[in-house]
Amino acid sequence: MSIKVGIPRSLFYYQMYPLWQTFFEELGAEVVVSENTSKKILDDGVRICVDEACLPVKLFHGHVISLKDRVDYLFIPRMTSISKGEYICPKVGGLPDMIRSSIKGLPEIIDVEINLRKSGSSELESALDIGSYVCKDGRRIKRAYIKALDKFNEYKADVERGFIPGDDINRKRNIYVVKNSELLNIAIIGHPYNLYDSYVNMNLISKLRGDGINIITHEMVSEEIINSYADKLNKKVFWNFGRKALGSVRHFVERNDIKGIIFVVSFGCGIDAFIGDLAERIVRRNSSIPFMFISLDEHSGEAGLDTRLEAFTDMIRWRSKNESNFSAHG
Amino acid sequence: MKVTFPHMGNTYIPVKALLDELGIEYVIPPFNNKKALELGTKYAPEMACLPLKINLGNFIQAHELGADLILISGGCGPCRFGYYGEMHREILKDLGFNMEVFTLDISKKDISGFLRNIKRITGEFKPYKILKAIKKTAEVSKQVDELERLSFKIRPREIVKGSADRIYKSFQNSVLNKKGAKEIKELIDFTRKNLLDIETDKSLDPIKIGIVGEIYTTNDPFTNFRIESRLGNEGAEVMRPVTVSGWIIDHMIKKALGLKGDESYKEAAKPYLGAMIGGHTQETIGNTVLLAKDGYDGIIQILPLGCMPEIVSESILPSIERDLNIPVLTLIIDEMTGEAGYLTRIEAFVDLLKRRKEEGLIAGKRMLSWN
Numbered sequence: 204m205s206i207k208v209g210i211p212r213s214l215f216y217y218q219m220y221p222l223w224q225t226f227f228e229e230l231g232a233e234v235v236v237s238e239n240t241s242k243k244i245l246d247d248g249v250r251i252c253v254d255e256a257c258l259p260v261k262l263f264h265g266h267v268i269s270l271k272d273r274v275d276y277l278f279i280p281r282m283t284s285i286s287k288g289e290y291i292c293p294k295v296g297g298l299p300d301m302i303r304s305s306i307k308g309l310p311e312i313i314d315v316e317i318n319l320r321k322s323g324s325s326e327l328e329s330a331l332d333i334g335s336y337v338c339k340d341g342r343r344i345k346r347a348y349i350k351a352l353d354k355f356n357e358y359k360a361d362v363e364r365g366f367i368p369g370d371d372i373n374r375k376r377n378i379y380v381v382k383n384s385e386l387l388n389i390a391i392i393g394h395p396y397n398l399y400d401s402y403v404n405m406n407l408i409s410k411l412r413g414d415g416i417n418i419i420t421h422e423m424v425s426e427e428i429i430n431s432y433a434d435k436l437n438k439k440v441f442w443n444f445g446r447k448a449l450g451s452v453r454h455f456v457e458r459n460d461i462k463g464i465i466f467v468v469s470f471g472c473g474i475d476a477f478i479g480d481l482a483e484r485i486v487r488r489n490s491s492i493p494f495m496f497i498s499l500d501e502h503s504g505e506a507g508l509d510t511r512l513e514a515f516t517d518m519i520r521w522r523s524k525n526e527s528n529f530s531a532h533g
Numbered sequence: 534m535k536v537t538f539p540h541m542g543n544t545y546i547p548v549k550a551l552l553d554e555l556g557i558e559y560v561i562p563p564f565n566n567k568k569a570l571e572l573g574t575k576y577a578p579e580m581a582c583l584p585l586k587i588n589l590g591n592f593i594q595a596h597e598l599g600a601d602l603i604l605i606s607g608g609c610g611p612c613r614f615g616y617y618g619e620m621h622r623e624i625l626k627d628l629g630f631n632m633e634v635f636t637l638d639i640s641k642k643d644i645s646g647f648l649r650n651i652k653r654i655t656g657e658f659k660p661y662k663i664l665k666a667i668k669k670t671a672e673v674s675k676q677v678d679e680l681e682r683l684s685f686k687i688r689p690r691e692i693v694k695g696s697a698d699r700i701y702k703s704f705q706n707s708v709l710n711k712k713g714a715k716e717i718k719e720l721i722d723f724t725r726k727n728l729l730d731i732e733t734d735k736s737l738d739p740i741k742i743g744i745v746g747e748i749y750t751t752n753d754p755f756t757n758f759r760i761e762s763r764l765g766n767e768g769a770e771v772m773r774p775v776t777v778s779g780w781i782i783d784h785m786i787k788k789a790l791g792l793k794g795d796e797s798y799k800e801a802a803k804p805y806l807g808a809m810i811g812g813h814t815q816e817t818i819g820n821t822v823l824l825a826k827d828g829y830d831g832i833i834q835i836l837p838l839g840c841m842p843e844i845v846s847e848s849i850l851p852s853i854e855r856d857l858n859i860p861v862l863t864l865i866i867d868e869m870t871g872e873a874g875y876l877t878r879i880e881a882f883v884d885l886l887k888r889r890k891e892e893g894l895i896a897g898k899r900m901l902s903w904n
């Protein structure tokens with residue numbers, strides 16, 4: 204029987220699943236991903252986690268609970284940094300410690316530290332460490348990692364072309380076409396685990412799309428563009444998400460095809476509190492593009508979200524119609 | 534150009550010494566106060582951490598007194614502190630205040646960069662003078678810490694309650710009128726003598742409480758409702774391993790000189806926390822372990838609402854509480870925290886610790902869970 208590696212469908216999963224799933228499968232392990240977020244997972248997470256944590260961290264606890272009795276290993280890497288000179292978030296860095304302290308009866312945790320902050324640190328080394336839990340053959344791990352990287356790059360290219368994880372992969376060509384149509388473009392910025400978890404965001408993406416909106420996430424903006432804008436910031440943003448968010452916001456306000464910007468924040472997220480605020484200032488100072496926050500927490504109600512989305516898109520449509528006689532600052 | 538800087542507990546004393554020694558013109562914002570907090574809360578994003586809000590209030594109040602250059606220390610993550618300067622600048626800009634934010638970034642281990650930074654404010658480049666000023670500042674820092682620790686020891690033991698508070702408070706006020714390291718040190722000496730003159734009960738064996746957590750809320754008496762003085766007056770001896778001066782010495786001075794501070798807490802934290810994750814989590818976890826092993830009766834963790842690294846500490850502390858049989862009380866503070874409810878929890882905790890001590894509960898026996 205093959206070794207079962209559990210990956211919680213939460214946090215980094217949404218950004219990196221093609222990488223780690225392929226990697227472990229190539230090593231002959233069976234990858235078990237927890238089911239989509241549900242009320243039970245949310246409730247379990249909220250119950251076991253400290254009150255003050257942000258929703259995504261609570262959810263992560265819930266996903267771990269749902270997985271822990273079904274797998275031989277839990278994959279909870281210590282994600283200190285996934286990019287040079289940048290961090291992710293203190294909570295993500297301390298995730299394995301939080302989980303260990305809060306949840307009893309855990310299988311062994313693969314908690315290898317991934318820290319690519321310093322130049323010279325190697326992701327391959329981390330991959331070798333991670334792989335060694337399920338396979339002793341270093342060359343095979345290397346091959347598996349290279350294959351996983353290919354998959355991951357393919358996936359990232361898809362996302363840049365307009366694919367949103369959760370979209371039916373076979374329909375992806377249709378989506379690319381949609382991108383160039385006459386639909387209204389709305390840019391959405393937010394942590395991937397908020398954008399792609401439709402339970403948490405109350406189907407935000409499909410709601411907007413159903414309303415004839417074309418969605419452009421910050422993940423669809425290329426690294427080069429993001430960096431060219433992020434480099435102009437006063438001080439280097441030392442959070443991976445923060446750089447992408449602020450870089451893409453500056454890019455969005457300079458594009459003339461973006462009709463609205465939505466910033467999705469987790470209630471209780473320290474990084475969103477700062478980056479969201481700075482993003483709003485950038486938009487308001489440099490453009491007249493309508494801007495809105497959507498804040499997600501365990502008490503968010505769907506009705507309230509629907510009303511706000513409707514008001515937002517109505518306003519944008521009204522503006523587009525009246526664009527010719529509309530002053531820049533309204 | 535008039536410099537100002539944020540308040541955090543006793544920080545203003547060493548910083549004042551440094552600016553005096555360097556001959557820089559400055560304004561100390563009014564001590565942390567309700568109005569500062571209100572201003573900060575009004576203009577900062579709602580989910581920003583409390584220290585950012587109070588500091589914003591400090592700057593606005595200092596601006597009213599003529600300050601136009603904000604001096605802060607920087608950082609490069611992972612916690613939000615390293616981005617305070619940017620937030621403050623952007624917020625103040627949109628509010629129409631004409632204030633420059635100057636970050637003394639000492640992320641690199643090089644003293645020359647630090648000197649160049651200082652030169653930008655002083656306008657002159659005299660490494661010798663600057664180094665001498667830094668050395669004096671470090672001395673003042675150390676003595677301020679020692680004085681504070683002395684007050685922690687005297688409060689529970691003094692016969693006439695409130696004596697230490699009175700002397701210490703008067704020190705904090707009169708130091709504003711002193712100029713330069715020498716005068717400040719003289720005042721510290723004078724205050725030390727006064728504190729030592731307080732009549733105390735030498736036979737008393739008080740309960741001992743360690744204070745850990747986020748640096749601002751643990752060190753700033755306005756923010757934590759003077760917790761140390763209250764605990765002391767309730768008969769508890771307090772210890773707070775992370776001090777502002779220690780932070781200045783370790784993070785600014787030693788880092789600039791490429792020296793290492795005391796890092797025993799890092800080892801102690803290891804079994805519970807696998808890596809540095811930002812803020813003071815390593816200190817919180819490590820010092821809790823060290824204090825528990827050192828026979829302390831209880832630990833109080835203080836953090837501002839939404840403090841990212843201390844939320845990680847908060848979820849780890851119950852494991853240490855269990856493993857080392859030491860009660861831990863977590864206090865979360867924000868601009869809405871009501872003093873009454875907060876004090877009730879502290880009093881109940883002190884009572885619990887006193888009871889435990891009396892009953893002679895020792896490690897290994899069943900303990901009350903405290904949550």
Ligand code: SF4
Binds near residue numbers: 259260471
């Ligand atoms: S980045 Fe924000 S939402 Fe994500 S884990 Fe950290 S605090 Fe939570």
Ligand code: SF4
Binds near residue numbers: 837
């Ligand atoms: S340690 Fe806490 S209070 Fe300090 S900057 Fe970080 S989140 Fe804010």
